[in-house]
Amino acid sequence: MPVYYLxxxxxxxxxxxxxxNGLVAVGGDLSSERLIAAYSEGIFPWFSKGDPYLWWSPNPxxxxxxxxxxxxxSLKKTIRRDRFHVTYNCAFAEVIKGCSQxxxxxxxxxxxxxxxxxxxYVELHRLGYAHSVEAWLLEDGxxxxxxxxxxVAMGRCFFGESMFHCRPDASKVAFVALVxxxxxxxxxxxxxxxxxxxxxxxxxxxxxxxxFVKKLHLATLGDTPPLSW
Numbered sequence: 121m122p123v124y125y126l127x128x129x130x131x132x133x134x135x136x137x138x139x140x141n142g143l144v145a146v147g148g149d150l151s152s153e154r155l156i157a158a159y160s161e162g163i164f165p166w167f168s169k170g171d172p173y174l175w176w177s178p179n180p181x182x183x184x185x186x187x188x189x190x191x192x193x194s195l196k197k198t199i200r201r202d203r204f205h206v207t208y209n210c211a212f213a214e215v216i217k218g219c220s221q222x223x224x225x226x227x228x229x230x231x232x233x234x235x236x237x238x239x240x241y242v243e244l245h246r247l248g249y250a251h252s253v254e255a256w257l258l259e260d261g262x263x264x265x266x267x268x269x270x271x272v273a274m275g276r277c278f279f280g281e282s283m284f285h286c287r288p289d290a291s292k293v294a295f296v297a298l299v300x301x302x303x304x305x306x307x308x309x310x311x312x313x314x315x316x317x318x319x320x321x322x323x324x325x326x327x328x329x330x331x332f333v334k335k336l337h338l339a340t341l342g343d344t345p346p347l348s349w
Contacts (some may be wrong), residue, residue: 134179142178181327186303266290275340
């Protein structure tokens with residue numbers, strides 16, 4: 121299948137034309153207009169430093185709905201102890217930086233979060249599309265960012281991007297807070313992108329790309345203004 125190179129206009133081919141590995145297109149830019157156009161079709165950027173811009177729509181797709189969130193007994197205990205102070209949209213740039221520096225297994229963390237990606241999502245945050253949840257700890261009388269998560273909201277859909285922690289359970293607490301927060305604002309669909317056992321334990325499950333795109337279009341109804349959170 122030929123690779124689709126994006127034109128100057130912020131448009132994408134249908135996700136159904138993606139390659140078997142989920143690659144939809146190459147090139148373009150990270151302007152807010154292009155990112156919004158991509159998310160509205162269930163497409164997201166993911167590439168390493170030095171690579172061309174790569175745009176993806178994997179099949180199957182991992183999703184979660186707030187009503188199916190599963191919180192383990194041990195995590196419920198942690199949340200009840202109020203060890204972490206949770207905030208919303210108070211340290212967006214710091215959260216995405218934390219995600220870019222996080223170690224995952226034996227490999228570096230969010231290597232796709234280049235400086236250019238960080239700037240692009242900070243701009244989406246300024247426009248009201250991108251949001252973060254932060255988990256803080258008080259250490260030696262000072263508030264320390266212990267973990268967090270961020271993503272993009274459009275209509276009644278939230279596209280989860282990444283999470284990090286530098287203290288045990290911090291990202292889990294932030295994620296649960298995020299899902300409960302989204303539920304208050306009527307969000308019906310949370311895109312978790314690709315399968316991980318970590319997210320499966322929270323109640324996420326896989327659907328086909330076609331089913332995901334249908335759910336996405338129902339959740340956005342063609343109109344994707346930023347939520348006023």
